[in-house]
Amino acid sequence: xxxxPSDVCRVVKPRRLDSSKxxxxxxxxxxxxxxxxxxxxxxxxxxxRTGTGIVFIAAPASVASxxxxxxxxxxxxxxxxxxxxxxxxxHLSQLLAAADAVVLGPGIGxxxxxxxxxxxxxxxxSRARKPLLIDADGIRNLADRKxxxxxxxxxxxxxxxxxxxxxxxxxxxxxKSRVSVCREFAKVYSCVLLLKGHNTVISDGDRxxxxxxxxxxxxxxxxxxVLSGIIGTFLAQHxxxxxxxxxxxxxHGLAGDRARKEKGFHIVASDLVELLxxxxxxxxxxxxx
Numbered sequence: 001x002x003x004x005p006s007d008v009c010r011v012v013k014p015r016r017l018d019s020s021k022x023x024x025x026x027x028x029x030x031x032x033x034x035x036x037x038x039x040x041x042x043x044x045x046x047x048x049r050t051g052t053g054i055v056f057i058a059a060p061a062s063v064a065s066x067x068x069x070x071x072x073x074x075x076x077x078x079x080x081x082x083x084x085x086x087x088x089x090x091h092l093s094q095l096l097a098a099a100d101a102v103v104l105g106p107g108i109g110x111x112x113x114x115x116x117x118x119x120x121x122x123x124x125x126s127r128a129r130k131p132l133l134i135d136a137d138g139i140r141n142l143a144d145r146k147x148x149x150x151x152x153x154x155x156x157x158x159x160x161x162x163x164x165x166x167x168x169x170x171x172x173x174x175x176k177s178r179v180s181v182c183r184e185f186a187k188v189y190s191c192v193l194l195l196k197g198h199n200t201v202i203s204d205g206d207r208x209x210x211x212x213x214x215x216x217x218x219x220x221x222x223x224x225x226v227l228s229g230i231i232g233t234f235l236a237q238h239x240x241x242x243x244x245x246x247x248x249x250x251x252h253g254l255a256g257d258r259a260r261k262e263k264g265f266h267i268v269a270s271d272l273v274e275l276l277x278x279x280x281x282x283x284x285x286x287x288x289x
Contacts, residue, residue, distance in 0.1 A: 003202075003211040003250040005283075010249040011239040013051070014285035021053030023252045025236025028099035029106065030092065030121060031138070032059030032067060033114070034082040036107030039136065039225045041070040042269050043106045046229030048073055050251070052236055055230070058095055059083055063107075067157070074095040085113030089120060090208045096124065101131045101235035105138020107226045119145040126152040131235040131244075133157065135228045149189040155241045157194045157227060175199050179208055190239040194231075196224065200249050204242040213253025222269025227252045230276070255279045 013024060027047050031040040039061075044055045044067075057076045059067050064078035077095060079088040096102065102125050108114055118141035125132045126148070127172040133155045134142065139162045142149070146166060149156070156166075163171050167185060172178045178201050187205030194202045200211040231248030237243065255272040258279060263271065 001209065001210055003246050004214070005250075006246045007209070007243065007250055008080045008106040008280075008283050011234045011237070011243050012280070012283040012285065013237050014287040016287045024051055025100045025233060025238070026054045026056070026098055027052045027101055027103065027229075027232045027236040028095050029055060029057045029103045029105035029232070030059075030084065031104070031108045031136075032057070032063045033084070033107055033109035033111070034060065034062040035109060037066040038070075039107030041067045041074060042222050042225035042273065043103055043229040043232065044074045045071060045270075045273045046118050046226040046276065047103075047233045047236075048229075049273050050230045050233035050280065052229075052233040056099065058084075058088075058092055075250055077251055081113070083111045083114050085111075085117050086120065088117065089124065092121060093124060096128055096130065097129060099236075100238070101133070101232055103133045103135070103228045103232040106228060108137045108141070110137050110140060115141045115221040118142060119148055120150055122148055122154070127152070131155070131241055133228055133232050133235060135224055136162070142166065144282035146175060146189060149191045152191070153194040153241060155194060155231060155235070157196060157224060157231070157245075159224065160195045163195055171195055171197075175201075175210065179203070179210070185210055192245050194249060196227075200253075202245045202249060204243065207242055209246045211249040211253055213250055214256045215253075215260050217263075217265040217267045217281050218253075218256040218272075220268060223252075223256070223272070226255075226269050226272050251276070251279055
């Protein structure tokens with residue numbers, strides 16, 4: 001029932017001597033707004049450190065240059081406007097064609113145009129039959145349209161407040177009830193639900209895992225964006241959504257535990273990004289065949 005190192009072994013791809021970046025997935029991160037620029041950058045950098053071959057970030061023009069400034073490793077596409085809206089759908093459709101998976105939501109905000117666009121993006125990704133992770137305000141913007149999740153190959157990663165916004169109820173605190181609620185939601189909406197917390201519960205409506213890596217020092221802004229990038233990598237590398245979510249939660253928490261050893265309860269999200277190579281190095285495999 002509890003996540004373990006073997007869950008990570010299951011999703012990490014070996015590297016052939018003749019590998020190219022396309023062999024390790026192309027991830028599209030859709031997010032950012034004139035208020036939030038760091039969130040999509042954290043998701044993108046976490047994905048690269050986890051092992052994604054290439055990351056594209058689609059962000060509004062108001063923050064695209066700021067996101068580029070975080071790292072030359074990020075490929076940022078500037079979308080007209082201060083927020084992502086319905087007018088961006090053609091550009092996003094072109095980017096989706098080159099992606100193996102999508103992360104939707106980091107820093108996207110809750111303006112009216114975002115609320116209108118998010119369901120359309122979910123439906124577009126669903127039609128393309130690409131795996132999708134939805135986090136943060138991406139989740140909140142689906143509260144009145146969550147039935148469209150049934151047709152999407154989606155992983156949702158809410159914290160308690162986002163789950164309440166989506167479902168209308170507070171998640172239980174006792175583990176047995178929490179597992180039951182997560183399993184039922186995932187079953188009804190045909191998704192993988194990762195409910196973040198002290199005991200993070202992951203379910204696809206049938207299987208359930210509980211992740212116990214991580215610590216209270218991780219209660220800081222940006223941690224969910226890092227988790228999104230990690231899971232997004234495993235989705236882009238064609239792991240099934242449940243396995244990707246389970247492994248991602250384990251890796252994310254383990255990086256947080258490493259950070260706590262170094263910094264105590266004074267961690268920021270970017271600390272985890274830089275520790276991901278150390279956490280994942282034991283799982284590296286080279287295929288010489």
